[in-house]
Amino acid sequence: MAPVAARRACNPVEPSGLTSTMKRQKKIKMEKKIKKTVKRLRVDMANISIEQRGIREQQKKIREKLEEIGSQCAQLREETELIFRQKAGNQVLLNLVCQIIKARQDRDIEKAASLACTLRDLIAKQKGKRMLMACPKCE
Known part of the structure; x- marks a missing residue:
């Protein structure tokens, strides 16, 4: 191994003035900071995942x-x-009822009877069956 002076000559002190132990300590600090950040991000991601699950349930x-x-x-x-x-x-x-009344007022019995048969047929269709009392003129 080369003497210390030779090593320093090959590896001069950086312009920032950091020695290798200082570099190591800085690196350790950075790693701790990164680990802390990663841990915080994992917690945040877990919380976000829980929130997303809740949002999906609400959407459902x-x-x-x-x-x-x-x-x-x-x-x-x-x-x-x-x-x-x-x-x-x-x-x-x-x-139809109004027309029947008007026909009776005008004493037009045939028209009133015809309208009455039409009225009976419509009512029977609405009820879904033929009425028993069918008008003989309608048939």
């Missing part, structure tokens, strides 16, 4: 609620459509 619940709301919306749409159809049917029946 929200998705289920939205699907439920969608099905309720579709059901309400169907019910509304049914009500409008019933309203239209009732309007037709009311118009």
Whole structure:
């Protein structure tokens, strides 16, 4: 091995003035700092993972609620459509009744009887069966 002076000549002191023990201590400090940072990052990652799991569960619940709301919306749409159809049917029946009343006021018995048969047929169709008391003129 070369004498100390020769070693120093080959490996002169760095401009910063750090010796090898100082370098080692600095390296150890850096490693400790890095280990501390890695440990903190792992804890942060674990916390983030837990938060993400919670977020996924909340999203799943929200998705289920939205699907439920969608099905309720579709059901309400169907019910509304049914009500409008019933309203239209009732309007037709009311118009026929008004025409029957007007025909009777005008003493047009044939028209009133024809309208009454039409009214009976519509009511029978709405109920899904033919009425027992059928008008002989309608048949």
